[in-house]
Amino acid sequence: MRKLNSSDSNFYSSLDELLSFDATLSPEIESRVAAILADIKSRGDAAVIEYTNRFDRREVKEIGELEVSQEELKAAFDRLPSHEQQALQTACERVRKYHQHQKQASWQYTDEDGTLLGQQITPLDRVGIYVPGGTAAYPSSVLMNAIPAHVAGVPEIIMVSPLRGGAEQDRVMGAAWLAGVTRIFTIGGAQAVAALAFGTETIPAVDKITGPGNAYVAAAKRQVFGQVGIDMVAGPSEILVICDGKTNPDWVAIDLFSQAEHDEVAQAILLCPDEAYITAVEQSIEKLLPEMPRAEIIRTSLKNRGALIKVADLDDACAIANRIAPEHLELSVEEPTLLAAKIRHAGAIFMGAFTSESLGDYCAGPNHVLPTARSARFSSPLGVYDFQKRSSLICVSPDGAHALGQVADILATGEGLPAHALAARLRVRTE
Ligand SMILES: NC(=O)c1ccc[n+]([C@@H]2O[C@H](COP(=O)([O-])OP(=O)(O)OC[C@H]3O[C@@H](n4cnc5c(N)ncnc54)[C@H](O)[C@@H]3O)[C@@H](O)[C@H]2O)c1
Numbered sequence: 001m002r003k004l005n006s007s008d009s010n011f012y013s014s015l016d017e018l019l020s021f022d023a024t025l026s027p028e029i030e031s032r033v034a035a036i037l038a039d040i041k042s043r044g045d046a047a048v049i050e051y052t053n054r055f056d057r058r059e060v061k062e063i064g065e066l067e068v069s070q071e072e073l074k075a076a077f078d079r080l081p082s083h084e085q086q087a088l089q090t091a092c093e094r095v096r097k098y099h100q101h102q103k104q105a106s107w108q109y110t111d112e113d114g115t116l117l118g119q120q121i122t123p124l125d126r127v128g129i130y131v132p133g134g135t136a137a138y139p140s141s142v143l144m145n146a147i148p149a150h151v152a153g154v155p156e157i158i159m160v161s162p163l164r165g166g167a168e169q170d171r172v173m174g175a176a177w178l179a180g181v182t183r184i185f186t187i188g189g190a191q192a193v194a195a196l197a198f199g200t201e202t203i204p205a206v207d208k209i210t211g212p213g214n215a216y217v218a219a220a221k222r223q224v225f226g227q228v229g230i231d232m233v234a235g236p237s238e239i240l241v242i243c244d245g246k247t248n249p250d251w252v253a254i255d256l257f258s259q260a261e262h263d264e265v266a267q268a269i270l271l272c273p274d275e276a277y278i279t280a281v282e283q284s285i286e287k288l289l290p291e292m293p294r295a296e297i298i299r300t301s302l303k304n305r306g307a308l309i310k311v312a313d314l315d316d317a318c319a320i321a322n323r324i325a326p327e328h329l330e331l332s333v334e335e336p337t338l339l340a341a342k343i344r345h346a347g348a349i350f351m352g353a354f355t356s357e358s359l360g361d362y363c364a365g366p367n368h369v370l371p372t373a374r375s376a377r378f379s380s381p382l383g384v385y386d387f388q389k390r391s392s393l394i395c396v397s398p399d400g401a402h403a404l405g406q407v408a409d410i411l412a413t414g415e416g417l418p419a420h421a422l423a424a425r426l427r428v429r430t431e
Pocket residue numbers: 032055056131132133134135136138141162187188189190191212213214215216217234235236237262263368369370
């Protein structure tokens with residue numbers, strides 16, 4: 001794992017090099033995905049079956065074999081051991097409660113001329129949620145995508161995931177049942193995104209597609225954007241820990257592992273002003289890594305995109321954190337509130353040594369679908385607002401038409417648009 005010092009002259013170029021990685025962009029994948037999208041668009045169900053058989057090594061003959069009924073979802077939930085059912089239910093309730101706070105309401109006001117102005121909020125009609133399933137299928141990702149859609153009042157939630165059967169499938173399907181998913185198709189990759197975007201004879205076209213996935217899914221989402229809405233293009237997981245040197249170093253080491261274990265290009269970084277503490281975390285990493293079941297993935301990820309960084313002080317750490325704009329930021333310090341006020345760019349901020357990022361992945365309540373690859377500079381966690389739309393409301397009174405008509409007349413004439421000007425002027429009182 002690389003060690004850096006923020007006072008070194010080449011520090012920012014080393015940091016920028018570490019951050020420049022983008023696992024979701026590859027010209028070769030972009031062109032393969034374009035071909036898959038075009039094929040699904042023209043051949044529908046038949047192409048979905050072919051790609052599913054090829055990429056997910058299945059032997060499907062009829063499209064109906066790819067849909068899972070509500071009865072099967074309920075049966076999957078019922079098959080889970082009771083402690084797993086309870087854990088899913090607790091997570092579901094907490095995530096729902098948190099997201100209920102995000103629900104936007106319509107508003108309006110009347111101005112001095114009696115003109116009503118406002119904003120009307122409506123849910124999307126039909127959304128598609130992508131739940132990754134190639135290497136591992138996460139039930140928590142089902143909850144994090146479906147619950148905000150449900151809270152927003154979306155009537156139809158269509159889920160796709162390349163499920164592979166077994167207990168893992170029961171967990172994902174059980175979570176889908178709990179979260180109120182309307183229909184599920186066991187398809188994945190670019191073909192699933194295309195089916196949701198364009199619709200097929202069987203799979204309904206949706207208005208927006210949300211959820212993370214691999215480079216094929218990311219490329220497909222990018223390419224269908226415009227035909228449908230998308231939430232974001234989520235890349236590999238990231239964790240940044242700012243520590244004042246007072247947290248048990250084993251806790252920090254394991255928190256770094258918790259995102260590094262997602263995949264070999266996950267990013268895990270520690271910022272700390274205390275050199276001796278950085279050495280202690282390094283020792284914890286060496287001691288604990290061999291015991292981890294996913295040690296090989298963690299080791300590669302830490303080698304590729306891990307860093308232990310000595311900073312001048314905690315203010316310096318905050319400035320560097322804002323440059324990194326991480327998906328997850330842990331403030332493992334005694335006074336996290338003071339530091340949080342200095343953070344402008346982070347998907348989620350975990351405050352204090354007891355707030356491990358992993359609690360946020362499952363059950364704290366906030367969403368775990370978060371901006372990655374520095375996009376926290378301009379985007380936000382997946383939320384209820386992603387499943388709601390806003391329409392402006394304007395109801396002009398006769399007095400309002402008289403006053404505003406004169407203003408619009410002048411502005412429209414200045415823009416060289418006479419029909420606009422006349423439409424405004426016709427409603428202006430002449431006597
Ligand atoms: N940000 C988050 O909240 C979050 C949560 C869970 C997972 N993830 C990320 O999602 C990703 C999941 O990736 P995954 O692969 O396990 O599952 P996935 O479901 O995203 O992708 C599997 C699909 O990829 C397609 N595919 C695979 N190889 C292909 C090829 N050669 N040509 C065309 N298509 C091909 C197949 O159709 C397959 O169904 C990981 O990077 C993981 O870190 C992120």
